[in-house]
Amino acid sequence: MKKFGKFMVSAVAATLVVSSLTGCGSKEDETEAPTETSAETDDASVETNEEETTTSGETAEFLIGGTGPLTGPNASYGTSVKQGAEIAIQEINNAGGVTVGDTTYTLALAFEDDEATEDKAIQAYNTLMDQGIQVLMGGTTSGATIAITDLTAEDGILQITPSGSAPECIQYDNAFRICFSDPEQGTAMADYAVDVLGYTKVAVIYDNASDYSAGIAEAFEEEIAAKGGEVVASESFTTGDTDFNTQLTKIKGTDAEVIFIPAYYQDVTYITKQASDMGMELPFIGSDGWDGVLATVSDPATVEGAIFASPFCAAVDDPNVVAFVEAYEAAYSATPDQFAADAYDAIYTIKAAMEQAGSTESEDLIAAMTEITVNGLTGESITFSAEGAPNKEIKYVEIKDGQYQYVEE
Amino acid sequence: MENKKKLLINVVIAIVVYAAVMILLNSGLLNRQMRSLITPICTNVMLAVSLCLIVGFLGELTLGHAGFMSLGAYTGALLSLNLPFPPYVSLFIAIIAGGCVAAVAGAIIGIPVLRLRGDYLAIVTLGFGEIIRSVINALDITGGARGLSGIERLTNYNHFTLVFVLTLIVIVVVSNLINSRHGRAICAIRDNYIAAEACGIPVSRFKIMAFIISAFLAGIAGVVYAHNIGILKPANFDYNTSIEILVMVVLGGMGSIKGSIIAAVILTALPELLRGAADYRMLIYSIVLIAMMLFRNSNFNAALIEKKNLKAMQKLQKEGK
Numbered sequence: 138m139k140k141f142g143k144f145m146v147s148a149v150a151a152t153l154v155v156s157s158l159t160g161c162g163s164k165e166d167e168t169e170a171p172t173e174t175s176a177e178t179d180d181a182s183v184e185t186n187e188e189e190t191t192t193s194g195e196t197a198e199f200l201i202g203g204t205g206p207l208t209g210p211n212a213s214y215g216t217s218v219k220q221g222a223e224i225a226i227q228e229i230n231n232a233g234g235v236t237v238g239d240t241t242y243t244l245a246l247a248f249e250d251d252e253a254t255e256d257k258a259i260q261a262y263n264t265l266m267d268q269g270i271q272v273l274m275g276g277t278t279s280g281a282t283i284a285i286t287d288l289t290a291e292d293g294i295l296q297i298t299p300s301g302s303a304p305e306c307i308q309y310d311n312a313f314r315i316c317f318s319d320p321e322q323g324t325a326m327a328d329y330a331v332d333v334l335g336y337t338k339v340a341v342i343y344d345n346a347s348d349y350s351a352g353i354a355e356a357f358e359e360e361i362a363a364k365g366g367e368v369v370a371s372e373s374f375t376t377g378d379t380d381f382n383t384q385l386t387k388i389k390g391t392d393a394e395v396i397f398i399p400a401y402y403q404d405v406t407y408i409t410k411q412a413s414d415m416g417m418e419l420p421f422i423g424s425d426g427w428d429g430v431l432a433t434v435s436d437p438a439t440v441e442g443a444i445f446a447s448p449f450c451a452a453v454d455d456p457n458v459v460a461f462v463e464a465y466e467a468a469y470s471a472t473p474d475q476f477a478a479d480a481y482d483a484i485y486t487i488k489a490a491m492e493q494a495g496s497t498e499s500e501d502l503i504a505a506m507t508e509i510t511v512n513g514l515t516g517e518s519i520t521f522s523a524e525g526a527p528n529k530e531i532k533y534v535e536i537k538d539g540q541y542q543y544v545e546e
Numbered sequence: 547m548e549n550k551k552k553l554l555i556n557v558v559i560a561i562v563v564y565a566a567v568m569i570l571l572n573s574g575l576l577n578r579q580m581r582s583l584i585t586p587i588c589t590n591v592m593l594a595v596s597l598c599l600i601v602g603f604l605g606e607l608t609l610g611h612a613g614f615m616s617l618g619a620y621t622g623a624l625l626s627l628n629l630p631f632p633p634y635v636s637l638f639i640a641i642i643a644g645g646c647v648a649a650v651a652g653a654i655i656g657i658p659v660l661r662l663r664g665d666y667l668a669i670v671t672l673g674f675g676e677i678i679r680s681v682i683n684a685l686d687i688t689g690g691a692r693g694l695s696g697i698e699r700l701t702n703y704n705h706f707t708l709v710f711v712l713t714l715i716v717i718v719v720v721s722n723l724i725n726s727r728h729g730r731a732i733c734a735i736r737d738n739y740i741a742a743e744a745c746g747i748p749v750s751r752f753k754i755m756a757f758i759i760s761a762f763l764a765g766i767a768g769v770v771y772a773h774n775i776g777i778l779k780p781a782n783f784d785y786n787t788s789i790e791i792l793v794m795v796v797l798g799g800m801g802s803i804k805g806s807i808i809a810a811v812i813l814t815a816l817p818e819l820l821r822g823a824a825d826y827r828m829l830i831y832s833i834v835l836i837a838m839m840l841f842r843n844s845n846f847n848a849a850l851i852e853k854k855n856l857k858a859m860q861k862l863q864k865e866g867k
Contacts, residue, residue: 208828249821254782255775256586260818263578280779283695287776305695346683346781348692375680376781 199235199242199497201226201487202270203480204261204285205277206253214476218277218299219248220469221477224461225484227468235488238495244484251276255284262288271497272297274483277476279303279319279348286312295502297486299479303348307525311503315479315486315515315527316448319349322424323356323399325531326446330395330422331364334444338369340393340419342384342408344400345373353399353424369393374404381408385415398423402430405440413439420444428475428534437539444544447534448515449478452541461514475515482513486521564710571706579818584703585774587814588713589767594794594810595720595803596763601792602801603724604756605736606659607668610675611764611791616783617651617678618644618765619772620688623697626773637700637773641712644769645762651678652761656754663739675788683780693779694772701773709770716763721803723759732756733801797838 205215226244234243249261258281273296276282282301289296290309298314330336343354358368369391372384423445451472465473494505511519516529533544570576597611622640629636655674682688723729731752734742798805820827
């Protein structure tokens with residue numbers, strides 16, 4: 138009893154502290170939100186506010202919800218998604234918003250942190266629903282996305298995940314995705330390796346603790362076998378490993394012609410550096426997680442000639458991409474990655490669906506999804522199947538003379 | 547007399563909490579965010595109370611509680627995904643089986659416990675938890691890194707009664723155990739290992755018993771967790787999760803069941819209540835944690851408790867007269 142009393146006192150004090158903190162927190166948020174979503178468009182937002190109060194009915198706000206990790210080890214993914222979406226929303230609002238019927242909608246984004254965990258994703262989604270979101274752009278990571286698909290299907294709300302690449306992310310009719318799925322990417326890379334590059338003996342190094350990496354590797358190996366090739370070595374590591382000498386030594390002992398690394402650039406940096414230290418001269422191929430690798434390698438020669446599938450590459454000379462990268466760098470002093478590009482496309486997809494549907498009702502938006510064509514950063518004329526998968530061409534990027542370049546067909 | 551009064555108070559508290567939550571749920575007063583917090587709070591209460599048995603009463607530090615939880619979660623999820631029975635029958639079997647598998651693991655970890663104490667034991671349990679996670683990650687039946695999905699949500703807020711009853715069972719099991727002869731033996735081991743042994747308490751037997759019971763209850767919590775989230779991934783059961791549970795027990799005051807319960811409720815709800823703080827959320831959460839720990843050990847708090855004790859003494863004296 139003694140200890141209980143002791144605790145009660147501290148508990149009460151703590152709740153007091155907390156409630157006062159949340160008090161100012163939410164106030165802050167309210168004032169911050171509009172400036173955040175329309176940073177450079179103060180004038181525009183003031184105008185719309187005035188219009189709302191005076192004329193009403195002509196303009197309205199359309200609230201898009203987003204979820205992704207803003208804290209924790211995967212924070213960079215969620216931050217990119219949030220910022221990419223904000224750039225798109227700013228552009229759309231600057232250009233006068235989205236016109237649906239007689240009403241002009243300005244877009245707004247409410248983004249909640251899910252720490253890339255499943256339980257927090259559910260909390261984040263429910264918090265967004267409390268705020269009255271009309272469309273969900275999320276989640277960012279596969280597990281978190283799968284955890285909320287049941288709920289979005291129940292609510293019948295349109296869900297577009299920019300980067301949830303597991304097949305289960307779009308298992309319901311209301312869910313769509315922008316990125317390629319893991320199996321799609323693995324299969325495409327295998328086809329490319331065998332058909333275009335002409336390799337028959339491949340080695341694979343993948344992260345067996347990551348659903349993304351393991352999913353791609355599995356599909357890749359299956360497709361290689363189906364194409365009549367041979368996987369001579371399939372080596373795995375665990376997220377966070379920095380020493381890959383064991384795996385590389387094993388591969389060195391085989392007659393592999395190429396090494397496939399479906400992983401993120403941080404891992405790729407270590408692997409390619411250690412391979413070059415060991416005197417291995419095998420070429421590398423990779424997945425879209427490679428984007429950004431040139432910024433982290435100490436010597437670009439270690440990744441020279443590597444080819445990876447990529448829906449988006451910030452350093453590529455394409456007018457749309459250049460404009461996006463400039464806007465992003467101006468706003469956040471960072472180079473956008475594929476997550477930001479996927480989110481950017483997701484927002485434009487929502488805009489296209491609203492215009493096609495002529496309504497903002499979830500049912501109409503979902504029905505419109507299969508009828509629209511979006512010209513995005515991650516693909517030209519993207520269309521969506523009823524299953525929710527995007528139909529777009531996969532692009533390959535080669536590292537040549539220390540620069541990213543699209544592989545010419 | 548005293549005990550009966552205490553029991554009555556506890557029963558009343560349980561009924562009031564249950565009724566309050568039910569009324570809030572059915573009247574629609576709770577928003578969706580709060581509604582979806584109900585099961586995670588109950589799960590964490592179960593985990594904290596079960597860990598309290600080892601850390602608080604047995605006095606051994608363990609860092610592998612998430613391992614037991616994951617065994618329960620995966621066993622339960624696999625059973626309810628594959629059993630051909632109606633959902634609730636499957637869930638019932640899943641809960642029992644989940645607890646049992648975790649208990650077996652508890653018995654296995656209990657063996658090195660006989661030889662180790664303190665920091666050394668903590669490291670062993672840490673390693674054990676990571677082994678469980680790695681094995682789950684490597685197996686095909688558990689879906690590897692991609693995990694298990696499509697688990698029916700049988701323990702979400704719609705099934706609050708079930709979750710609440712399970713939570714109560716866990717609390718009652720631990721508190722009854724502590725008030726029993728076995729529980730006093732467990733506390734004696736914590737207070738003075740040598741003296742307890744000298745008094746003829748079979749130290750190793752009670753240590754293993756505490757580990758098995760704690761693991762069983764954590765396994766049940768794992769099953770509830772799995773059927774609330776609907777998807778399991780090995781990455782969610784790393785040592786960070788174990789430490790989160792440990793923080794609840796430490797904050798609640800080692801060896802206080804009520805403290806553990808309250809700490810679990812606060813620490814689960816706190817990050818959600820702080821969502822308004824946006825980018826500063828985790829920073830504020832950490833600061834609040836530090837502040838709570840400091841307050842617990844402050845002179846001011848000590849003075850408050852002394853005052854309270856003094857009053858109780860005076861009351862006793864009066865009654866004596």
